[in-house]
Amino acid sequence: MNRASVNGSSTSTRFTRALGVATILGLGWLAAFGLLISPDDVVQGSYARLLYIHVPSAWLAYLAFGVTGLASAGYLWPRTRNLNWDRIAGASAEVGVVFMAITLVSGSLWGKVTWGTYWTWDARLTTTAFLFVTYIGYLAVRDLGGSHEQRARRSGVVALLAVLEVPLVHFSVKWWRPLHQSETIERGGLKGLMLFSFFVGMVTFTLLYVWLVMHRQRLIALNDIVDDRGLDRALAERRNEAAS
Amino acid sequence: MLSVWAVSRLVAGKDLRVEWRSRIVTNQVVPFAALMMVMFAFALDSDTVLKRVAPGLVWLAAMFSLLVIVQRAFAVETADGALDALRVAGVRGAGIFLGKAMSLAAQLAVLELILLGAAIVLYDTQLVGSGVTLLICTYLTATAGLAFIGTLYGGLAAGARGRETLLPLLMLPVAAPVLIGATRATEAALGTQGATTGDGWPWIGLLLLFAVVFGAGGSLAFGSLIDE
Numbered sequence: 001m002n003r004a005s006v007n008g009s010s011t012s013t014r015f016t017r018a019l020g021v022a023t024i025l026g027l028g029w030l031a032a033f034g035l036l037i038s039p040d041d042v043v044q045g046s047y048a049r050l051l052y053i054h055v056p057s058a059w060l061a062y063l064a065f066g067v068t069g070l071a072s073a074g075y076l077w078p079r080t081r082n083l084n085w086d087r088i089a090g091a092s093a094e095v096g097v098v099f100m101a102i103t104l105v106s107g108s109l110w111g112k113v114t115w116g117t118y119w120t121w122d123a124r125l126t127t128t129a130f131l132f133v134t135y136i137g138y139l140a141v142r143d144l145g146g147s148h149e150q151r152a153r154r155s156g157v158v159a160l161l162a163v164l165e166v167p168l169v170h171f172s173v174k175w176w177r178p179l180h181q182s183e184t185i186e187r188g189g190l191k192g193l194m195l196f197s198f199f200v201g202m203v204t205f206t207l208l209y210v211w212l213v214m215h216r217q218r219l220i221a222l223n224d225i226v227d228d229r230g231l232d233r234a235l236a237e238r239r240n241e242a243a244s
Numbered sequence: 245m246l247s248v249w250a251v252s253r254l255v256a257g258k259d260l261r262v263e264w265r266s267r268i269v270t271n272q273v274v275p276f277a278a279l280m281m282v283m284f285a286f287a288l289d290s291d292t293v294l295k296r297v298a299p300g301l302v303w304l305a306a307m308f309s310l311l312v313i314v315q316r317a318f319a320v321e322t323a324d325g326a327l328d329a330l331r332v333a334g335v336r337g338a339g340i341f342l343g344k345a346m347s348l349a350a351q352l353a354v355l356e357l358i359l360l361g362a363a364i365v366l367y368d369t370q371l372v373g374s375g376v377t378l379l380i381c382t383y384l385t386a387t388a389g390l391a392f393i394g395t396l397y398g399g400l401a402a403g404a405r406g407r408e409t410l411l412p413l414l415m416l417p418v419a420a421p422v423l424i425g426a427t428r429a430t431e432a433a434l435g436t437q438g439a440t441t442g443d444g445w446p447w448i449g450l451l452l453l454f455a456v457v458f459g460a461g462g463s464l465a466f467g468s469l470i471d472e
Contacts, residue, residue, distance in 0.1 A: 076468075130417050130420060133413070133417045134417045134418075136413070137410070137413045137414045137417070140410055140413060140414075141400070141410070141414070144410070153468050153469075153471070154400065154469060157400070157465045157468060157469055158400065158414070160461075160465070161396070161418070161461060161465070164457055164458070164461055165417065165418045168421045168450075168453070168454055168457070169417070169420055169421055171421075171450070172420070172421035172424045172425055172450055173420075173424065175424075175428075175446070175447075175450070176424050176428070
């Protein structure tokens with residue numbers, strides 16, 4: 001690939017543009033519904049509106065970490081070994097960490113106004129916090145340097161170890177403090193337009209996830225090309241020095 | 245070619261010999277761990293609270309000491325390119341992993357005994373006859389689990405020379421189930437706050453599962469982690 005083609009290549013395609021427009025429309029609806037149209041909750045009043053952000057971002061974060069695990073397995077499995085898997089894993093983990101942070105912040109704000117406390121040592125909350133820290137560690141491992149293959153192998157192993165770790169943390173915390181928050185949807189608490197908007201939120205956030213990961217993954221690929229190019233150029237310069 | 249088991253015994257023997265001759269853990273980590281037990285007392289400042297939380301403090305101090313021991317264990321390997329030499333020699337990753345885990349477990353086991361002794365002396369912790377079996381099982385399973393994850397993440401951080409600061413961030417979240425399980429089982433064994441030994445056995449199951457999962461996972465993954 002020559003220099004011009006990298007400068008000229010964009011991370012967007014017709015598909016991602018369409019996806020972006022759909023995401024904006026969905027987010028617009030979610031904002032309008034969540035902030036204006038939705039009636040106050042009988043018990044929680046206006047605070048229930050936080051859940052239109054909280055639940056979809058939690059879903060997105062779990063989806064993202066799941067994809068990171070699968071993509072890492074895709075790289076480590078010899079028959080499907082391809083650096084694109086690693087880039088998808090990395091992009092997905094970055095997006096997951098951001099949305100996990102949004103989940104934790106929105107959840108603790110909601111907890112303060114409804115339970116009267118920012119934090120309880122509930123199994124789900126604690127597991128979520130551990131997931132957040134674990135994937136911050138994962139991103140740090142990706143930044144350790146070395147060749148792309150080294151990065152892919154190292155971070156792939158860490159991602160798979162995280163898959164082992166999460167259930168163990170979850171069960172140990174669950175035994176430690178056996179509190180449980182039951183889910184509102186399972187109890188049938190959401191109805192009609194609220195339920196509809198809730199699902200609009202889930203779908204929109206999923207689209208947002210796909211859009212972000214596609215762009216980020218392409219950006220990582222471009223970064224890798226720049227890295228390789230820099231190395232090639234440095235090698236060529238040293239060779240020229242030696243020759244002259 | 246040597247079997248994995250033979251390699252792991254050689255690696256463990258080498259590590260323990262290095263420690264025996266350098267006495268780094270004996271002269272630096274053990275005093276550090278004892279100091280932590282004293283500092284906990286300063287921070288908590290109440291005899292009843294200390295007695296109540298003693299099992300947790302013992303395991304917390306063991307975990308923090310583990311970080312130091314792990315860094316030492318891999319500094320030995322990376323300093324003169326010893327790990328590269330092992331790889332060039334065609335030694336399988338699983339053998340190195342199990343060997344280093346065994347030597348870590350041995351060092352950690354001694355350290356934990358000292359920590360338990362410190363808790364008995366400093367925090368007025370009392371051993372109960374009926375809880376001894378449970379205590380020994382906790383001690384064995386938790387030590388194995390900690391040694392496995394220490395080796396696994398230590399190897400990862402060692403592969404990326406000079407990034408030891410990453411080790412606590414990677415290892416502590418993974419070690420959380422061991423801290424919870426070992427603390428609860430020890431409380432049950434010591435009868436802290438009216439806990440009975442029956443409360444402790446399910447936690448041994450968790451600790452054992454943890455050790456098996458990370459022992460197997462580490463044996464499989466270690467080769468590709470240190471491979472460059």
